[in-house]
Amino acid sequence: MLKTSIGGIALDCCVYNASGPRTNSKNLLVAIGESRAGAVLCKSATLEERKGNPHPRYLETEHGSINSEGLPNKGIDYYVDSAVVDAVVATGKPYILSLSGLSLKNNLAMLDKAKGIEGISAIELNLACPNVPGKPTMAYDFDQMDEVLAAVCEHPACQERPLGVKLAPYFDMPHFDRAAAIVNKYKISFVVCTNTIGNAMLVDAETEEACIAPKGGYGGLGGGYIKQTALANVRAMRERLKDSIDVVGVGGVSNGVDAFELILCGASAVQVGTKHYKEGPVCFTRIAGELEDLMRRKNYSSIEDFRGKLKPFSARKAKPTPTATPPAKKSSSSATNVIVLLQAVFIAVLITLVDKSKLDQLLARFM
Numbered sequence: 102m103l104k105t106s107i108g109g110i111a112l113d114c115c116v117y118n119a120s121g122p123r124t125n126s127k128n129l130l131v132a133i134g135e136s137r138a139g140a141v142l143c144k145s146a147t148l149e150e151r152k153g154n155p156h157p158r159y160l161e162t163e164h165g166s167i168n169s170e171g172l173p174n175k176g177i178d179y180y181v182d183s184a185v186v187d188a189v190v191a192t193g194k195p196y197i198l199s200l201s202g203l204s205l206k207n208n209l210a211m212l213d214k215a216k217g218i219e220g221i222s223a224i225e226l227n228l229a230c231p232n233v234p235g236k237p238t239m240a241y242d243f244d245q246m247d248e249v250l251a252a253v254c255e256h257p258a259c260q261e262r263p264l265g266v267k268l269a270p271y272f273d274m275p276h277f278d279r280a281a282a283i284v285n286k287y288k289i290s291f292v293v294c295t296n297t298i299g300n301a302m303l304v305d306a307e308t309e310e311a312c313i314a315p316k317g318g319y320g321g322l323g324g325g326y327i328k329q330t331a332l333a334n335v336r337a338m339r340e341r342l343k344d345s346i347d348v349v350g351v352g353g354v355s356n357g358v359d360a361f362e363l364i365l366c367g368a369s370a371v372q373v374g375t376k377h378y379k380e381g382p383v384c385f386t387r388i389a390g391e392l393e394d395l396m397r398r399k400n401y402s403s404i405e406d407f408r409g410k411l412k413p414f415s416a417r418k419a420k421p422t423p424t425a426t427p428p429a430k431k432s433s434s435s436a437t438n439v440i441v442l443l444q445a446v447f448i449a450v451l452i453t454l455v456d457k458s459k460l461d462q463l464l465a466r467f468m
């Protein structure tokens with residue numbers, strides 16, 4: 102029921118993990134592979150191992166999360182090592198390598214290391230990490246993004262397997278246009294929308310402090326805080342990208358309904374980050390099961406039955422949803438108007454029919 106494909110790789114389940122939470126080591130990756138997740142995506146790798154930013158660097162609230170991890174990872178050699186690749190492949194799930202080089206040169210050097218490794222089913226190039234001090238988000242620098250994609254797409258490691266690009270969230274129509282136009286120029290198989298909203302801040306009013314330590318408290322906002330941004334980014338990119346480029350949705354997927362909404366906006370698969378951090382890989386089983394329940398209720402047997410089929414607002418069919426502000430109670434106020442009108446007509450008819458003299462007598466009693 103949840104089968105899909107991204108960039109031509111078949112996935113048994115359209116729900117899998119986002120790069121970041123619980124993706125740093127072989128054991129964590131294998132645990133994802135052994136869950137219901139449709140694929141296994143590793144933590145974004147850099148050329149060298151990184152310890153990341155100072156702690157505390159992650160906080161979850163009831164509404165979502167903020168992080169400034171700062172790309173902690175074991176370095177590319179670890180994630181392409183046969184001990185890791187083979188262990189993930191043994192789970193039967195496609196292994197996707199996430200790369201987030203600190204320079205184009207580093208990205209190309211990492212691709213050299215991925216070249217020829219069969220167990221790597223796809224590469225997700227992360228152009229949107231907001232948390233490395235002194236490194237602006239590349240997906241907001243369109244000229245640099247264009248230059249990096251031109252070079253990366255030529256690399257033999259990206260000819261051997263599908264290449265995906267993880268983008269930053271965009272908030273303005275010309276930015277959607279520009280990002281999509283750049284991606285459309287290259288042999289890119291999928292885009293991932295979207296990374297966290299960069300340089301947000303959570304504040305503790307009691308202690309009067311920022312909630313995380315690095316970068317003066319600025320961090321990437323994720324989870325429920327960004328679901329609507331993710332929906333819009335998936336939709337906007339789906340509307341602009343070539344049909345051959347799949348869109349993967351990520352941001353605020355807590356349950357099956359969230360996954361359904363992203364697919365309705367055009368996602369071929371959805372990734373889960375914040376909930377994976379909190380619940381562990383069992384979240385993939387739960388969310389996939391909830392998505393199946395919803396599909397059964399709607400008589401859908403495949404995600405293709407509704408993928409990208411978001412309808413425009415229709416006043417005739419609109420029903421209030423629990424999250425939407427209910428419209429003003431038009432129907433009851435118009436019913437009140439009709440009753441008042443009928444009363445007026447009734448009184449007018451009565452006045453015409455009643456004998457005028459009797460009416461005079463009646464009025465005299467009250468005046």
Ligand code: RRO
Pocket residue numbers: 121145168169170171172173201227229230231232296297321
């Ligand atoms: O490691 C991080 O701080 C991080 C990365 Br690489 C990313 O792409 N997005 C994010 O929110 N955090």
